Amino acid sequence: MNYISTRGGIMPVNFADAVLMGLATDGGLLIPESIPTVTADQLQNWAGLRFQALAAEIMRPFIGDSLPDEVITDLIERAYANFNHPEITPLHQVGQRQLLELFHGPTAAFKDIALQWLGELFDYLLTQNDSYLNILGATSGDTGSAAIAGVSGKARINIFILYPHGRISPIQERQMTTVTEPNVQTIAVQGTFDDAQRIVKTLFSDVQFKTRYQLGAVNSINWARILAQxxxxxxxxxxVSGGNPDHRxxxxxxxGNFGDVFAGYLAKRMGLPIEQLILATNRNAILTRFVQTGIYAAGDVYQTLSPAMDIQIASNFERYLYYLLDENATAVRTALTNFEQERRLIVNATQRRQVNKDFIACAVDDSETLAQMQAVYDDTGYFICPHTAVGMHAAANYPDAICLATAHPAKFNEAVQIATGQTAPLPLSLQGLMNKPTRQKTLAADADVIRQYLQTTLDNTENYND
Incomplete structure (x- = not known):
């Protein structure tokens, strides 16, 4: 399996090179040359597999000959060895609703599912190549801590995580800033997540800088994350299907960043019988507006109770746009150039109809989020995080829809307290965080400032090619 750029400016690369490249050198996102199709027989055979075995089956055609089968199996087993539930992503019945609990990893958020795998994958590839990697990422909350947990202490990797100062939950911040391994650096930028993400993309687009300092990506711009999700x-x-391929x-x-829902879209394109993908956003509703109007227009970033979704420019939207525009890289490049200039992108009537076949969308404000959290607790005694509440509220008219529970509620106990008057018990991985010493830098939301900081720091290490 080879990978190409959504913008058409690179020669095809294999899976291993795509993982290490992260963002394509032409500024686009990497995607497979073709999407494997899953047959009805495969669906039936896979239905009862344990999570790790299923992951190997799904990933193998995307990986191709970049990794031997036994290595794929070993890396997956190692990635999920420290999850605290044997099913990794169990379904939990909450009242009349099925929740897919994605928070049983080491940082209690769905990002662990991809980033524990990516950490093991990076480590293997770098060892095979006898090389080093300097990871640069931006986080709106959970990606940073999960990425750090995936690579902390790994000898061949340094990681620099940017996050918006004062715009993530206290526990989310502590999960990053209390890690004292020398290969971990956290940087609070004086701006929004979109500012942090823009800086990351700017530095990755500087091919000379990226090459000299061997920059790699862990954000959902990295294809390996989409694949794991x-x-x-x-x-x-x-x-829920019992292996019946007709069960939808x-x-x-x-x-917020379109990565999680794009993973569902990918599953549907592969042949998973998905009836509806309900895209749920908070007040920062650029994606909901796009689905409902066909206009993708950036606005102001609002601070909400669901901070991981406080995003206006969704990184993975470009991947979906590529398929929406009939896999025409030139059209993608033109559309995104116009967006950068005008801050809006409009699709035609035919494309809008396709969007409405692919997604249903709903924006949920803070008052609705709190009401959903309270209703679930009052009815069942089960705590949900505000992001999960956004998804549940959006699915109100779809009682059979499975809702993705993206983070442990204790990561957002301030919101839980407001909604329920109670606090969710802390999982073991979060206990004691608020009493640990912290380490971080606070810098301006300026690409040149961050570039200089990385350069100064990395010039004092050997983890790049002279």
Missing amino acids: TVYYFYAWGR VSFAVPT
């Missing part, structure tokens, strides 16, 4: 859609389907399932997906 696709697995739990198949897993959930298998648990809907999913409600809280999303």
